[in-house]
Amino acid sequence: MDQFLIATITGLSTAGIFAIAASGLVLTYTTTGIFNFAHGAVGMLAAFSYWQLLDWGLPTGVAVAVVLLVLGPLFGLLVEAVVMRGLFDAPETSRLVVSVALLAAALGLGVWLWPVDESRPLDFWFEDNFLGILGVRVRWHEAIAFILAVVVAIGLRVLLRSTRAGVTMRAVVDDRGLASLNGARPGRSAALAWALGCSLAALAGILLAPAQALSQQTLTLLIVNAYAAAMLGRLRNLPMTFLGAAVLGLLDSYGFFYLPTDGRFGPYLSTFRFAIPVVVLFIVLIALPSARLRTNAARRRLAAPRPTWFTAGFQAAAVVGGAVVLAIGLSDADALRAAKAVGFALIALSLVPLVGWAGQLCLCQMSFAAIGAVCMGHLGQGGNPWALLAGALIAAVVGVLVALPAARLTGIELALATAAFAVILDRWIFAMPDIHLWGMTLSTFNRNPVPVDRLSLPFAGTLTTKGLLVALAVAFALLHLLVVAVRRSRAGDLLLALRESPAACATLGIDPAGTRLAVFAFSAALAAVGGGLYAGTLGSISPSSFDLFQTLPLLLLTVAGGVAASGGAIFAGVVLGLIPVVGATFAGIAGLLGILPGTMGATLGRNPDGVSTQLAERLAPLRSKPAVLAVVVVVDVALALAWANDVLGGWEASIAAFLLPFLAARGVNATRAPRTARLADPLDGLEDRRLGPADVSAIDEALALAEVTR
Amino acid sequence: MTDPPALKVIGVTVRFGGNVAVDDVSLAAQAGAITGLIGPNGAGKTTLFNVISGLQPPTSGAVHLEGADVTRLPTHKRARRGMARTFQRLELFGILTAHGNVKLAVDVRARADRDIRAGVNADAEAYALLERVGLLDLAHMRADSLSTGKARLVELARALAIRPKVLLLDEPASGLTEEETVQFGAILRELAGEGMAVVLVEHDVSLVFAVCDVVHVLDRGALLASGDPSSIRADQRVLDAYLGDAGVPG
Numbered sequence: 001m002d003q004f005l006i007a008t009i010t011g012l013s014t015a016g017i018f019a020i021a022a023s024g025l026v027l028t029y030t031t032t033g034i035f036n037f038a039h040g041a042v043g044m045l046a047a048f049s050y051w052q053l054l055d056w057g058l059p060t061g062v063a064v065a066v067v068l069l070v071l072g073p074l075f076g077l078l079v080e081a082v083v084m085r086g087l088f089d090a091p092e093t094s095r096l097v098v099s100v101a102l103l104a105a106a107l108g109l110g111v112w113l114w115p116v117d118e119s120r121p122l123d124f125w126f127e128d129n130f131l132g133i134l135g136v137r138v139r140w141h142e143a144i145a146f147i148l149a150v151v152v153a154i155g156l157r158v159l160l161r162s163t164r165a166g167v168t169m170r171a172v173v174d175d176r177g178l179a180s181l182n183g184a185r186p187g188r189s190a191a192l193a194w195a196l197g198c199s200l201a202a203l204a205g206i207l208l209a210p211a212q213a214l215s216q217q218t219l220t221l222l223i224v225n226a227y228a229a230a231m232l233g234r235l236r237n238l239p240m241t242f243l244g245a246a247v248l249g250l251l252d253s254y255g256f257f258y259l260p261t262d263g264r265f266g267p268y269l270s271t272f273r274f275a276i277p278v279v280v281l282f283i284v285l286i287a288l289p290s291a292r293l294r295t296n297a298a299r300r301r302l303a304a305p306r307p308t309w310f311t312a313g314f315q316a317a318a319v320v321g322g323a324v325v326l327a328i329g330l331s332d333a334d335a336l337r338a339a340k341a342v343g344f345a346l347i348a349l350s351l352v353p354l355v356g357w358a359g360q361l362c363l364c365q366m367s368f369a370a371i372g373a374v375c376m377g378h379l380g381q382g383g384n385p386w387a388l389l390a391g392a393l394i395a396a397v398v399g400v401l402v403a404l405p406a407a408r409l410t411g412i413e414l415a416l417a418t419a420a421f422a423v424i425l426d427r428w429i430f431a432m433p434d435i436h437l438w439g440m441t442l443s444t445f446n447r448n449p450v451p452v453d454r455l456s457l458p459f460a461g462t463l464t465t466k467g468l469l470v471a472l473a474v475a476f477a478l479l480h481l482l483v484v485a486v487r488r489s490r491a492g493d494l495l496l497a498l499r500e501s502p503a504a505c506a507t508l509g510i511d512p513a514g515t516r517l518a519v520f521a522f523s524a525a526l527a528a529v530g531g532g533l534y535a536g537t538l539g540s541i542s543p544s545s546f547d548l549f550q551t552l553p554l555l556l557l558t559v560a561g562g563v564a565a566s567g568g569a570i571f572a573g574v575v576l577g578l579i580p581v582v583g584a585t586f587a588g589i590a591g592l593l594g595i596l597p598g599t600m601g602a603t604l605g606r607n608p609d610g611v612s613t614q615l616a617e618r619l620a621p622l623r624s625k626p627a628v629l630a631v632v633v634v635v636d637v638a639l640a641l642a643w644a645n646d647v648l649g650g651w652e653a654s655i656a657a658f659l660l661p662f663l664a665a666r667g668v669n670a671t672r673a674p675r676t677a678r679l680a681d682p683l684d685g686l687e688d689r690r691l692g693p694a695d696v697s698a699i700d701e702a703l704a705l706a707e708v709t710r
Numbered sequence: 711m712t713d714p715p716a717l718k719v720i721g722v723t724v725r726f727g728g729n730v731a732v733d734d735v736s737l738a739a740q741a742g743a744i745t746g747l748i749g750p751n752g753a754g755k756t757t758l759f760n761v762i763s764g765l766q767p768p769t770s771g772a773v774h775l776e777g778a779d780v781t782r783l784p785t786h787k788r789a790r791r792g793m794a795r796t797f798q799r800l801e802l803f804g805i806l807t808a809h810g811n812v813k814l815a816v817d818v819r820a821r822a823d824r825d826i827r828a829g830v831n832a833d834a835e836a837y838a839l840l841e842r843v844g845l846l847d848l849a850h851m852r853a854d855s856l857s858t859g860k861a862r863l864v865e866l867a868r869a870l871a872i873r874p875k876v877l878l879l880d881e882p883a884s885g886l887t888e889e890e891t892v893q894f895g896a897i898l899r900e901l902a903g904e905g906m907a908v909v910l911v912e913h914d915v916s917l918v919f920a921v922c923d924v925v926h927v928l929d930r931g932a933l934l935a936s937g938d939p940s941s942i943r944a945d946q947r948v949l950d951a952y953l954g955d956a957g958v959p960g
Contacts (some may be wrong), residue, residue: 293765293785295801304805493814497803503765504801506785507794508815509822509872 005136007257008250013142015249016149017207021226022241023156024200029235030160031169031193034084035412037099040223041106042198043205044216046072048110050206051120051214060125067202076198080191083602088176088186091302092411093359093499094608097559097601100363100415103220104552105598110216112594120214145207152200153242160238169193217549221423225252225277227416231284235412244284251276267433275428278420285417286405293503293512294410303609304357304487304496304564305616311623312484315566316477321637323473327466329644335466336537341577342472343534348558348569349476350526352483355555356564357492358519359499361415363551364402364422368524369531370430370546371395374444376452376532377541383456383463388532392525399524403517422548430543449542452535472533479526480566486522495519556601562610571612575600619661621668632664714777716741716907717793717876722761722771724754724931731757733931734771739876739907739924744898746922746939747911750952753928755911756798759878762909763795764788775876790822792875796865796882798911804854808845808864811853812836815871839867843897858885863894876907883914895921915953919943927952 021043028036036042046067053063083102087095114120124141131138160166171179172186180186201223208222225248232244255273260266272279307315326338347369354360372391380387402421409417435442455471456462463471486492494515498505502512535541544550554572561571579593622629636657643653715738724732732754739745747755760766762773764785772781780788803811813836820830840846843863848856853864862882869877879898883891891914898921902908912918918925919939927934927942929951935942942948 295797295799302805490814490817493803493806493810494818496805497814500803500805501801503785504797504803506765507763507789507801508868509786509789509818511784511786 002136003257005134007253009133009136009138010142010256011250011253012246013138013145013249014252015246016146017204018226018229018248019149019242019245020145020152020200020207021204021223022229022245023152023238024197024204025227025230026233026235026238026241027156027160027200028193028197029230031172032080032084032190034087034095034099035235035415036102036197037096037415038079038102038106039197039201039227040220041103041110042072042075042201043208043223044219045075045106045110045205046202047122047205047209047214047219048114048120048216050209051122052114054122055120064206067206068199072199072202073195076194076196077191079198080194084190084194085187090608091359093355093361094302096361096411096415097556100361100552101556101598101601103598104556105595105602107216107220107549107552108595108598112592114214114216116216122210122214124210141207141210148203148207149242149245152203153238156238165189165192221548224419224423225281228277228281228284228420231281231288231413231416234288248277248280251280268435271428271431275424278423278427281420282405282417282424285409285413285420288409288413290408293506295501295503302499302564303562303613304492305613306487306492307484307565309484309488312481316480319477319480319570320470320473322640323470325637325640325644327469329640329650330466332465335469337580338577339465339469339472340534340537341573342469342476343530343537343573344554344576345569345573346472346476346479346530346533347527348530348554348572349479349483349566350523350530351555351558351563352566352569353486353495353519353526354523355559356562356568357487357495357499358516359411360516360519361411361418361555362520362523363415363419363548363555364425365523365527365554366531366546366548366551367422367425368395368399368527369534370425370541370543371398371524372528372531372533373452373535373541373546374450375528376535377450378443380455380532381453383453383536385455385457388529391528391532395528395531396521396525399520400517402524403520408513419548422551426543426547445541445543449540451540452538454536454539455533468536472537475529475533476569479529483526483566553597556597560597560600560603560610562612562614562616564609565612565616567612567616568610571610615662619665621665621672622661625668628664628668632661635660713741714774715739716776717762717909718774718777719758719762720772720774722758722768722773724757724761724766725769730931732761732768735928735931735933736771737926737933737936739909741875741907742902742905743923744902744908744910744921746918746925747909747928748913748915748918748925748952749928749934752930754931755928756880758928759795759880759909759911763793763878789872790819792873793878794869794872794874794876795878796862796869796880798880798884800858800861800865802853802856802861802865802868804852806853807850808840808853808856808860808867809836809849811864812839812868812871815868819872836867836871839870840864842870843867844893859887859890862886863890866897870901874906876909877901878909878911880911881913882910883912883917891917 021039025036025039028034028039049071050063050067053066054060058066079102083098087098124139125144126140129140131140131143133143160170168179168184169189169192171182172184172189176186204223204226205219209219212218212222226245229244229248230241232247233240252273255276259269259273261270323338323342327335330338347365350368351362351365354362371394372388375391375394376387379390402418405417430445431447432444434446454463454468457471460467494510498510498512498515505512505515531546538545553576557572557575558568561568561575575596579596583589583593622632639648639653639657639660642648643650717739719735719737722732722735723730735754735758737745747758749755757766761768761771764780764783768781772779774780775788775791775793778791780791780793783791803814806814813832816830816832816835816839820832837846837849840849843866845860845863845867848860853861856864862885866879866882883894886894895917898908898910910918910922922939924936925939925942926936927945927948934951935945935948937945943953
C-alpha cells in the first residue's frame, strides 16, 4: 500500500510537469494554428541554460527568473518573428516541417553549446526538505511542480476566456482576416502566444531536469511525452489535456514501480516504461474519431516536377557516372563515406512519394529503414541481395500497419503517430532480447549491435568498398527511375490530387485512406531497401543508427533539397556526406554543422519548393540545346578525369564541374532571342495620377477590350 | 409502382454545438429533373450538400440514393454509386491541367466499374467532356491558372466524368459571364434530358427559375417553401426572406 501511495504521489508530480508542458503546446496551437514540435527541445534548452546560470554562480531564484521571464519568452519571440510569421498561408506539411526543423535546430544548438561528454548534475529545489503527505515523504520540488500545474491551469483559463489578449488570440486563429478587420493585430497576438508557450516549456524543462541526467535527447523526449496529454484534448481542450497529463504521469510512475525487471517477462517489459507515454499517444491517436476530409485550404501550391524519360535517364546516368569517377579518384576510406552518403540518399528517396507528392509527413522513415537493415543483417548473411526484398516486403506490411490507424488522421496527428511509432521501436522493441513464439524466433537487435555483411552480387562476388559505392549509385539510379515511373503514371497524379484536396478526391470515388495506405507501403518498402543497402556501408548496426533523431535530418534535408523530386534525396545525401568532411577540414565550425539540417528546414517558409527544384529550373535551358549539353558533359568528365589523375585538386575540380552547367544554361538563355515582344503594361506610369478618358481608352485598347457603351 | 426518387433527403438535422445549421430538412430530387435549392447566405445549403455527399455526418436523418440508404457510406462509396458534386470554393487539383483533372476522374471510374473496364480511352473521354463544357482549347492549361468561371466548368466536366446519376452543383454560375451562364443553363437542361438528377444550389435566381423544375427554399437551416418556380416566385414568405424584388415578375 505504501508503495502504491508513493507511486501515486510521484506520478501526480510528474503529471504536473507533463500538464505544464502540454498546456504550453495547446496554447501555441490554439492561438497560432502551428503545432510546435520543438516544444520539447525548448524545454531542454531552458534546462541547460538554467544549469549554466547556476554554474556561473547565480542564486537559484534569479536563475529561474532569468530563464522563465527572459530567455524563454525571448526565444519564443525570436522564433515567431524569424521563422513562423511567414507561414500562416503555407500548406500544412510546410508548417509541420518547419516546426520539426526547429526541433532539430534546437537539439543541434543544445549539443553545440553543451557538449555531451560532460556531466551536469542539477539539484532539486529545497534539496533537503521533505513534506509529509498521507505518511509519504514528498520532495518540496515535487509538491511545487504539482502546485505550479494547478496555477498554470487556472491562469490559462482566465487568460483565454476573460482577457482581451486571450480572446484576440482565439479570434486570430479562427479567422485571421476577420479578426484583423475588427482591429486585432495577428502578429502581436502570435508573438505573445509564442512567448508564453516557450516560457511554459522552459518551466517544464527546469522542473524535469533534476530527476534526469542532463541529456539533450532524453530531456527532449521526456517533454515530447507531454504531447500525448495534449492530443487527448485534440490540442484544443485544456481540461482534457490536464486529465491526459494525470493519466500519463500515473502510468509512468506505476510502470516504474511495478513493471517486472526480471523473470520470464522482465527483459521484454523493463524497457516498456520508456515507451508508455508514446504507446498512450499512439492509442489516443487511434481512438480519435476520423478527421473530416480536408478541402483545399492552402493558398500556396508546391511544385511536383514531372521529368521526361530523357531527363530522368540523364539524371540516372549522371549519378552512376559521378559514383564511378569518385570510385576512381577517392581513397577507400573516403569512398566508404561517399557510399554512406548514397545509402542515406537511397533512404531519403523513399520520402519523395510519401511526403513530396501525397503530403503525408512521416517521422518514422528511419524505422522502416531499420527493418530493412535488420533483415539484411539476419537474412543477408554473405551479402545475399534477396534479403533486401524480404526487408522491403516486411517493411511494406509494417508500413500498412502504422498507416492503418493513421491514414484517417490529420497531418499533425499522422506526424505524431509516426513519431510515436518510431520511439516505440527505438526504446522498446529494438531494446528487447529475441522473442521466442510457437517455435519461431523473432530477432531484432537482441541488445547487441548486428553485423551486416557487405552486398555480394552474382558475377561480381562480395563487393569492394569502391564496388559498393558504384553498386549503391546504380541502385539509386534504378529506384530513381522507378520513382519517376510512378510520378508519370496515374498513381502520381492521384497522390498529388490527394495532397491538394482529399475531399474532392473522395467525391470522384477515390478512397483517400486506401490511397494513403498504398503510398505508405510503397514508401516503407523503398526505405527498407535503402536501409538494407545503407547498413552494408556501416558494417554493424545498432538501434541508435535508425532512431527518431536520425529521421529528423533525413527529412529536413530532403525537404530543403526539394522533396517532390529525387533531387531532394541527392541533396540530402550530399549534405550529410559533406558535413563530416567539412567538419574535419574546418574544426572550428564542426559543432555548428549539427544545426545545419534544422536551419535548412526552417527556411522552408521562404522557399517551399526546395533547392533542387530551383536548380533544375536554372538548368532547364540546356534541354533545348543538346549540343551545349553534350559539351558540358564532356568538359565535366574531363574535369573528373583530371582530378582522378591528380592534375586538379578535388575542391577546384568539383566546384568547376558544378558551376559549369549553370554558366552554360545562363549563356543559352542570354543568346536566345526573345520569342515575343513584351506586352506593353497598360498601367505603366499611371499609378500617381487620376485617370482621364484617354487613359481608359488606352487601357481598353491594350487589354483588347470592346469599348464600353455609354 | 413508381421508381424511387434518385435522391431523397429524410429529416436531416446538423448541429454544430448549440447552432442548428440544418433543421429537419426533407426533400427529393427526381431523375431527369433539375432541383433548385436557394436561400440567403448561411441558410445551410452547403452544409446540406456536405451531408448528402458524405463530407459531413448528420446529427440525425438519412440520405437515400436510388432507394438505398447511403447515410453511413463514406463519400467515395457514394461517388462510386453515382453521386457527383462540385464545390462552392473551387476544389480543382491546381497542379494538374484541366485535362489532367478530368482524366483522373475518368480513370478512377473506369477502374472501379469493371463492366466497362475494357476499351475505355480515358484520354479521349476527358477531351470529349471538356469539349462538352466548351473548354477544349484550354485543356492543357494548368487548372490553377484558369479564371474562376472556366475553372467551374472544368469542375463540372470532372464531376461528369464519373457518369453521375445525381449531380450536386454548389453555386456553379458564380464567376461566369452572362453569356456563359446561358450556355451553362443549356448544358444543365441537356444533362437532365439524359436522365440525370441535377441539384443546383445557386444565388443567380434568374438561372434557377429559368432551368429548374422544382425549387426548394432554405432559410436558417429549415425548409421554407417548395414548389415549381412560378409558385416560389410568388410566395410571400420567400419574397420576405430572400428574393425581395427579384421574385416579382417583370
